[in-house]
Amino acid sequence: MWQKSRPYILILPSLLIIGTLFFGGLILGVLQSLGFMDVEGNSHFTINAYKQLILSKDFTNSLVLTLKVALVSSVLSGVLAIVLIRLLFMLGENRKTAIFRKIFQMPMLVPHITAAYLIMLLFMKSGWLSSITYFVGITKSMDAFPIVVNDPNSLGIILTYIWKETPFIMLMIFPIMSRIQDSWLEIAQVFGARRQEFFVEVIFPLIIPTWLSSMLIVFAFTFSDFEVPYLLGETYPKFISVYSYNMYYNGQLSDRPMALAANFILAIITAMIGGLAYKLAKKGYTKEVRW
């Protein structure tokens, strides 16, 4: 009996913590959004919160904005990651490119709020780049510098995400590439393939599943992130996470179920994206086994 339950016992502490804290929290959140355990301690089942949410222009605008920004950020990060990886491949493996690779990983040293702050320092109208363009003569005044942060297109937010997440995607792809040993490149070259052709014919097909799956992870992350839009976002429309936070902590107590309902929707969406990313990552793994 001891033998049989051994695996479960070893897992228990971790499972307990994540189970109660994480899923417990999610479930409690759902329950509260459905009317249970409300402010006065009463419970009655109602989908009022969800109804109000779906009818709310604020919510739908938030959802659309957040989805748009997440999509653009993840796609651009993914594209930039591939461009950089191909460039690094074309330059070959040497001490210089090893340093380059480390430099491209540097944004990972900085937490998201700080990254948002740095983008702000660079791109705001009174920011560093604006000073330079004025000095060089491209802009004639502070106002002439384009709006990049706190703008309706969330440009500042997108730039922050691209800066932070491109290294992440690259990090996910590197181990796959390192498994392709030199002998494969050599034989391809004997048969007439130049480096760029080897990249297109062999490397790229190999990394596509991991590439897609990490872009999905970036999408899920940027979709649910709080800190960057909190710092750089406009007051309206808010990002979903900020919307929910605002509703919970700055709204009426009776608004809380709505905030938790928004959280639930957020959790469901990210969970589905996660499932997709997992499926893709698995496919990528079976493909690479033979190298």
Added chain:
Amino acid sequence: MKKQGKGTYYIIIGILLLAFLLPFIPLVINSFAYNFRWPRFIPSNVTLRAFKYVFYENSNTYEAILNTLIIAISVVVIDVIIAVPAAFSLVRYEFKGKFIIKAVLFAPIIIPSFTAIMGMYVVFIRLSLTESIYGVILAHILPTLPYMLKALMVSYGTLDIALEQQAMVLGSGPISRFIYISLPHILPGIVTGASLTFLISISQYFLTFLVGGGKVITISIVMFPFISGGDNAIGSVYGLLFSSLAIINLILIDLLLKKYYKKRYFKII
């Protein structure tokens, strides 16, 4: 590869390298500036005023650094203790419900922890965990544990079961097997997981703010007012502080791993 062809690649990568390093420039410059405003792009005077404020005048700074470290290290310790057996179990055993359990354990990687914490908020209040460092530590376990698990699972995955079996034959019980066979082998996994956990924990703002309510002061908390429209110089110094912590973390890990692999170099299998 023709020399000329490589040249264009170097130019393009040079531009991109610059673009990636660009955000660090105002970070460094602002830290040393006073009254550094548009349209100046090089500060007119270099001063350590902001540094003085952060490290001498603001008493919160040291409390923030201390708390940040205490929280991060506690989370690392807790994560290691509960993740080691779990990772072992996940790698070695097949059991019913494994897939669901794995899904549960790794969910926080994709589903943001604040959704769970906000739902838990009322319970936290009742358990006096809000505005308490214990609550924050508990909350930080959520986004960090899956990464520690992953790192350990990779490490365990390379531990040949034959080695453990050999130890068993030689009369070694589970505990001594762990100490003498498993532990030395999974050390790199522990170090990698700890480094990630540390990084994630010190980078938290929202979670710390939600649970700690502004009473539990970490570096990100104390930094926030300065970066949301306050003194740029001071905000930048805090930013530098952050990056320094992260860099020290990385260098430490690098050294530890190098030392580990040097010692075991003769172990070519």
Added chain:
Amino acid sequence: MAKLELKNICKKYESEYTEPFLLTDIKLTIEEGEFLSILGPSGCGKTTILRIITGIIKPDSGSLFVENVDITQKPIEKRNFALVAQQPLIFPNMNVIDNVAFGLKMKGISKGERLDLAAAMLSKLGLKGLEKRFSSQLSGGEEQRVAIARALVVKPKVLLMDEPFNALHEELRINMRELLHNIHKENRVTTIFVTHFKEEANFLSDKIVSMSKGKIDEIKKL
């Protein structure tokens, strides 16, 4: 005119697996259509010579001539050789026929034409029906035959083979040997074959170059 000439090739060779040695003053000539074996024990430098011919390794000194043209500085992908290595190195992300057609694709030959040529070559090597398979679905002997098909179909100036049958069991080796012999009789592709098995070299070659410790000991015409 010699098809391929190695003149005074020298290379200081360092590897983690063997002691460093010197490839000294290698002089080699092979005529059009000839089957030449380089015979020697492991670590004598025969694989290194092959890698220098393909261009994967650059010699420290000496030169390489193909049809009287100096190709010592030519990049690997422009040399128009073909290689069958010890590992089949069949690209796992492509099926068999795409693998065989790979060299033709790199030459710019159109899809229809190269797939036809590849299919014909596969047929010749007894691999008909396996076109859509992937490397994980092939046996060792089949994989190595695919590698040979891939090498032959590009009509290389020189076919280079680095102990290609080592990973196969005895019976299969003998079959493959005979297959190669027949193909060579028919195609007369200039071939350089590296091996440490004497019978193999004797069976297949027109000329045997014996080596040890980085030097050529003897060149024997059969």
